[in-house]
Amino acid sequence: xxxxxxxxxxxxxxxxxxxxxxxxxxxxxxxxxxxxxxxxxxxxxxxxxxxxxxxxxxxxxxxxxxxxxxxxxxxxxxxxxxxxxxxxxxxxxxxxxxxxxxxxxxxxxxxxxxxxxxxxxxxxxxxxxxxxxxxxxxxxxxxxxxxxxxxxxxxxxxxxxxxxxxxxxxxxxxxxxxxxxxxxxxxxxxxxxxxxxxxxxxxxxxxxxxxxxxxxxxxxxxxxxxxxxxxxxxxxxxxxxxxxxxxxxxxxxxxxxxxxxxxxxxxxxxxxxxxxxxxxxxxxxxxxxxxxxxxxxxxxxxxxxxxxxxxxxxxxxxxxxxxxx
Numbered sequence: 608x609x610x611x612x613x614x615x616x617x618x619x620x621x622x623x624x625x626x627x628x629x630x631x632x633x634x635x636x637x638x639x640x641x642x643x644x645x646x647x648x649x650x651x652x653x654x655x656x657x658x659x660x661x662x663x664x665x666x667x668x669x670x671x672x673x674x675x676x677x678x679x680x681x682x683x684x685x686x687x688x689x690x691x692x693x694x695x696x697x698x699x700x701x702x703x704x705x706x707x708x709x710x711x712x713x714x715x716x717x718x719x720x721x722x723x724x725x726x727x728x729x730x731x732x733x734x735x736x737x738x739x740x741x742x743x744x745x746x747x748x749x750x751x752x753x754x755x756x757x758x759x760x761x762x763x764x765x766x767x768x769x770x771x772x773x774x775x776x777x778x779x780x781x782x783x784x785x786x787x788x789x790x791x792x793x794x795x796x797x798x799x800x801x802x803x804x805x806x807x808x809x810x811x812x813x814x815x816x817x818x819x820x821x822x823x824x825x826x827x828x829x830x831x832x833x834x835x836x837x838x839x840x841x842x843x844x845x846x847x848x849x850x851x852x853x854x855x856x857x858x859x860x861x862x863x864x865x866x867x868x869x870x871x872x873x874x875x876x877x878x879x880x881x882x883x884x885x886x887x888x889x890x891x892x893x894x895x896x897x898x899x900x901x902x903x904x905x906x907x908x909x910x911x912x913x914x915x916x917x918x919x920x921x922x923x924x925x926x927x928x929x930x931x932x
Contacts, residue, residue, distance in 0.1 A: 609918040622670040624679040629669040631910035662694040672706025673893045687732040699736040703892035704868050708743035726750035741839050741867040760867040760890050765796035778802040778832045782850040793837045806850045830858030841866035844875030848882040855883040871899050
C-alpha cells in the first residue's frame, strides 16, 4: 500500500450508499472518516451538515449511485455543494458504481442520454475529479471535461480464479458481442492459453419481442472446459442465467460468472440460484442486503484498489500499476 505524503489536509467522507466500503478504504489508507450528518425534512428533502472544518483541504467523497439511485445521487450533489461552500480546496468524488451509466447513447428516437446528464450535474457542482470503477461504457469518461480515473475490477476478480489453481482448460465467455473487449481483457489476465467465446444473442427474447427463443449459439469452443461468463453488471440476472444454460448445454464442465456491480434487482438471486452457475463473483461496489445473499455469491472487496488509487492520486503518481495483476 502506497503511503500518502502529508495527509494532514486530506479528508475522507462517506455518505449512505456504501459505508462498509468507505470504512474499508479508510482503514487501508490510514485516514479516519470525517464526520457529516445526513438528515431529511418531513417531505423527504435531504439536508447535509459537515461536522468539521474542510477549509483548504483535499476532500474525497465515497458514494455509489445505487439503489435508492435518486436519493444517493442527490446526497452526493448536496454534499459536494456543502463542501464547496465550506471552502474545500479540492473535491474528488469516488463513485464505485456510476448509476445511469447504461443510458449512454440514443438507441432510438426521443431518448435521453442520462449518463451525460449526470456528468453535467457533477461538473456544474464543480467537482475536481471523478474516480469510478468499471463504467458500463468506458467512453462515459468523455462526457467529462475534468480528470476521470477509471479503475478496473478485472485484476481483482482474475486473481480470485488464479488462486483457485484451475487445472482444466478455461474459456472466458462474453454474454453478448458488446462485451467482447472485457472478455478478452479478462482472458489475458488469466493467461495466454485462455480461450474466448461469445453468446450469439441475435435470437434472444426482449421486452419488445418476448416470443423470441433464448440464444442457441455460441461462437467459440466451450466443450469440456471451465467456462467463466464475464459481465460488468448483474441486474435482473436474465442474461447471466440464460448464458449459463446455453454454455452448459454446449458441453462446459462447470460454469462460473463474474460481474463487477451486483445490482441484483427483482428476482435476480433466485434466477442465479436456479441456473447452472457454480459461483457468481462480484465486488462490493454495491452493498448486497441480507435478503439478496446467496451461497453462490462471492463478494470481493475493491477497497484496496480504491485506497491505492487515492494515495497515488494524492501523491501525483501514475495509477497504471492498478490495471495489472
